Amino acid sequence: MAEKILEIRELETHFFSSRGVAKAVDKVSYSLKRGEILGVVGESGCGKSVTALSVLRLIKPPGGKIVGGEILLDGVDLLKLPEREMRKVRGNRISMIFQEPMTSLNPLFTVGDQIMEPLMQHRGLSKKEAKEEAVRMLAAVGIPSPEKRVNDYPNSMSGGMRQRVMIAMALSCNPEVLIADEPTTALDVTIQAQILELMKKMRDELGTAIIMITHDLGVVAEMCDRTAVMYCGSAVEEGPVHEVFKAPSHPYTRGLMMSIPKLTEESDRLYNIKGSVPSLFHLPEGCRFADRCEFCTEKCKKETPPVEYVGPNHTVKCHHWRTLERFSDERR
């Protein structure tokens, strides 16, 4: 099965404020195959979460608006669906888990009630059936004594437990796509390891395709099949994890890889990308990374780089990726 379940094409989401228009997502394209885990990486403000929220159409006017592009779920453009149809997609065919498990669970309802809600809503189960299913889901995500825990409120659970509940809720309707927005960022490393293991297990058992949004390149390397790197509202590189990590074609990807301290290597100084991320209100002309890039030329400051194919499944937006490739060959 190599068929694309979700395809984002030239998506544009803008935010409007008194300071101007922020192009949070500017012509972003990436796709997700069935049963695949795609890692979307980038620094804060690069638009990785906004893209995900756009997929579920959770960006509400007048503040923000999807102004262009297509989001195809199994070939159907979600942006053209009436709201009533869209409600049947959310939590059913595409579901989402968030970074902070406490704020995304309702403190006034038991975790059982919250897992039962989508089951009754989308799958039309009776209350009794839904409760049984909720207990089964809690057991599946590894919560001890689920028949008791189902009646607990979120505040009596630890961060790791809450994230397990979120996963149980998100997977309860057996969605085709799960969007996980920094699911382990708020958790300790030993708990993070548990949750990542759980997500992999769920993918293997249920065949859910996962979009894993993270800023941690380590998580991508361990979890994902493919990765999309975002910078300033644009997907600058997309490809199989192995290719992107071993031979990054975009200078930003390369800089990012080199600037993290590694457990497996010794170094005195870290490589650093000069400068800082430009404001979304004052984006530079041409390539957005130009000001910070070592390989920048006059062309970069004028022309926005087009999407080019490095390999059959590997795309990059850079005028000079060929130079860069030679460069990394020499380094090897």
Add this chain to the structure above:
Amino acid sequence: MTDALIRVEHLKKYFPQKEGFQTNYVKAVDDLSFTIRKGETFGLVGESGCGKSTTGRLLLDLIHPTEGEVYFEGEKISAMKPRELMRLRRHMQIIFQDPFASLNPKLKVRRIIEEPLRFHGIKNRKTRDELVRDILNVVGLPEAALERYPHEFSGGQQQRIGIARALILRPDFIVCDEAVSALDVSVQAQVLNLLSGLKDEFRLTYLFISHNLSVIKHICDRIAVMYLGKIVEIGDREMIFKNPCHPYTKALISAIPIPDPDERRSRILLEGDIPSPLNPPSGCRFHTRCPSCKEDCGGHEPELLEVEPGHFVACPYWNA
């Protein structure tokens, strides 16, 4: 050891928690002893609630210990009079995790950076101005920054302001409490490089507190691993990373995702959650999650054993 800058002996900090008539104690820091040598970067690593930040604050006497002593260059901090303590504070500073929350939003950057100078009685405005400009240059901020407010800066620049404020008194010792944790990777690299550069330039000693083992490994000379208020392992960087002996250290190191798709390791998955420090397990605090727990581990508290010179482990079965 003669070259100790900070010596900590049996340091304890219990926070009372009143529940009705009963008072329970959160044993945030429970009987720590270690030394920080002059000129080294000493790392404290552990997960949330293990007491690493509390330890940092205890060293600077920002909170008072329940029991135990901290010595700064041989002087007992708890025995100092307020005046002496104030004088000592010139030599020890702290950089916090959230750069924005630790800068007063109503003050201009100039005022923020010169605040320590004013407090420590440098009255001459011109001297202050020179010192501020100097330090601004050192941390890599433009002079135009002086007349602006903290919110006008990015996270990395705000952290540079925090570093400038900590450095302006030319301290000997700086506690970096998760100083780079809130920053994006590309900015984190810049700040880490800045911190190591400053260390050489001003002959600083750092206590570097972080939950991020990769960062700790990059910057620290010696490392203490904490779990629920206790040090479980302490030693040089190479000892901790090449030859981890405590089951918790092993699990912690194996839990970090490595950004290399070729690197396939067998991971030690710990079961369950970190127990509450309000009611820590008896005996070895790690025994409830330990993959190699023995029968008597819950019975008695393990002592730190020297497994090689300078490498201590709080587990009697480290060799098993």
